[in-house]
Amino acid sequence: MFPLNDETRPAARQGLWVGFATGLYGLSFGALAVAAGLSVWQAVALSALLFSGGSQFALIGVVASGGSGVAAVAASSLLGLRNGFYGLQVARILEVRGWRRAVAAQLTIDESTAVALAQQGSARQRAGFWATGWSVYVFWNAMTLAGALLGNALGDP
Secondary structure: OOOOOOOHHHHHHHHHHHHHHOOOOOHHHHHHHHOOOOOOHHHHHHHHOOOHHHHHHHHHHHOOOOOOOHHHHHHHHHHHHHHHHHHHHHHHHOOOOOHHHHHHHHHOHHHHHHHHHOOOOHHHHHHHHHHHHHHHHHHHHHHHHHHHHHHHHHOOO
């Protein structure tokens, strides 16, 4: 995805730390998801497949307040539209094709876009994008699982 060398290492390090910090919010998402009535595995699947924090919080917020599934998906989708606009900007930087394009689309979120665009030079931009996207994805999903298990163990507050 990107070569790790002296030029790209600072961007990758920044992406890793952003991913770690962002991933910690997954704890609250997991706990809130099970409190809203999702199972642990539904919360984990939602994080892995939707993977857009604001959209995920919107979906469970609507569900928790008694809204319909249609309303939850609509609110989540409207928030998720911003990632499509990010994709227009990021596509120029990444220049990916085939299956990597699908992976890049999944990892195009606020954080990966911000870190990529904050870098100088295309190699650093690519490194920032991929390091941030992957680290947020891994930490967010791990913390969602931890939060859902913890929330499930604690019960409904």
